Amino acid sequence: MGPRKFFIATVAITAIAFGAWLSFKMASPAPVPQVATILPVAGELPEFSLLDHNGDPIGRDVFKGHWNLVFFGFTHCPDICPLTLQVLADAKKQLAAAGFERLPRIVLVSVDPERDTPEVLAQYVGYFGDDNLGITGDLEEISKFTKGLGIWFQKSGDGENYSVDHAAAVLVINPDGQFEALFGAPHEADNLVHDLPIIMGRQ
Amino acid sequence: MKRIVPVLILALLGCACSLESAPLVASDVVVSKPRPGMNMAAGYLTLRNNTSQPIIITHVASPQFESVEMHESVIEDGMARMYALGDMRVLAKSSVVFQPGGKHLMLMRPVGEFDTVTLDFFAGRAVVLTVNVTLSD
Numbered sequence: 001m002g003p004r005k006f007f008i009a010t011v012a013i014t015a016i017a018f019g020a021w022l023s024f025k026m027a028s029p030a031p032v033p034q035v036a037t038i039l040p041v042a043g044e045l046p047e048f049s050l051l052d053h054n055g056d057p058i059g060r061d062v063f064k065g066h067w068n069l070v071f072f073g074f075t076h077c078p079d080i081c082p083l084t085l086q087v088l089a090d091a092k093k094q095l096a097a098a099g100f101e102r103l104p105r106i107v108l109v110s111v112d113p114e115r116d117t118p119e120v121l122a123q124y125v126g127y128f129g130d131d132n133l134g135i136t137g138d139l140e141e142i143s144k145f146t147k148g149l150g151i152w153f154q155k156s157g158d159g160e161n162y163s164v165d166h167a168a169a170v171l172v173i174n175p176d177g178q179f180e181a182l183f184g185a186p187h188e189a190d191n192l193v194h195d196l197p198i199i200m201g202r203q
Numbered sequence: 204m205k206r207i208v209p210v211l212i213l214a215l216l217g218c219a220c221s222l223e224s225a226p227l228v229a230s231d232v233v234v235s236k237p238r239p240g241m242n243m244a245a246g247y248l249t250l251r252n253n254t255s256q257p258i259i260i261t262h263v264a265s266p267q268f269e270s271v272e273m274h275e276s277v278i279e280d281g282m283a284r285m286y287a288l289g290d291m292r293v294l295a296k297s298s299v300v301f302q303p304g305g306k307h308l309m310l311m312r313p314v315g316e317f318d319t320v321t322l323d324f325f326a327g328r329a330v331v332l333t334v335n336v337t338l339s340d
Contacts, residue, residue, distance in 0.1 A: 127239050
């Protein structure tokens with residue numbers, strides 16, 4: 001093969017390869033979440049003054065520097081809350097096993113500060129993983145945070161066995177400390193494993 | 204021989220029935236260990252009523268917990284709520300399933316250290332079923 005023919009063959013092969021790549025790109029649109037709702041514009045968090053599970057004062061900046069999966073619940077909830085935290089922990093394990101490096105932090109914001117002291121929360125969130133975060137504190141400050149996010153909760157029943165009705169969504173807060181997306185209940189680890197890399201890949 | 208065969212078949216049927224014809228049978232029983240620092244645990248199981256009459260469970264008790272209540276978690280319009288159930292009616296030849304995210308036993312205030320939990324299901328004053336289960340993680 002002379003240099004001219006070689007040049008033509010090279011150009012032809014490159015053109016075919018480029019065409020194939022282009023058609024592949026056009027045929028496979030960007031992946032979309034199967035369950036999560038991504039906010040059109042990530043929202044700023046309301047300001048608050050609360051305590052972490054070590055008893056240290058925290059504000060909304062506590063979310064910065066991490067991807068956060070935030071659930072609102074309480075430790076005296078025997079069914080939905082441990083179930084949800086276990087689903088989040090399982091999803092995180094699956095992402096880690098798949099080689100995903102930026103693992104999100106699991107955050108439980110107590111809607112029952114009367115019983116959920118930092119000590120109680122520390123034991124509880126620690127059960128579901130090492131680097132989890134528990135948030136509690138003054139009820140009014142918790143309400144400031146939840147109302148600003150459209151999260152509703154209300155004490156239900158009297159006496160020591162009272163319960164708390166609460167929103168069951170899991171919020172995704174990005175490393176800039178902004179409300180980025182949310183997962184509606186019921187929660188399944190497979191959905192989180194599918195959607196989180198898409199949500200986190202957008203930044 | 205002709206007479207013996209039907210008798211044998213009836214006897215075998217009798218054996219099969221006796222295994223499954225306890226009036227109320229529990230299966231898939233799971234009681235989770237109380238979470239660290241927590242004074243409660245959740246219990247899950249399936250109750251099967253093999254009789255032709257409904258069985259009404261009025262309450263559940265356990266020597267290992269000060270209080271046991273039948274509850275149901277529901278998610279309505281994105282809200283998680285928990286209701287205390289009153290009498291639990293297990294219809295004739297039917298099952299009731301207690302499972303995560305739905306009906307469950309709420310076991311409160313454990314008494315001492317233990318690995319096995321006994322659950323007594325009451326219909327009024329009568330215990331209609333006793334279940335022993337090892338705590339699971």
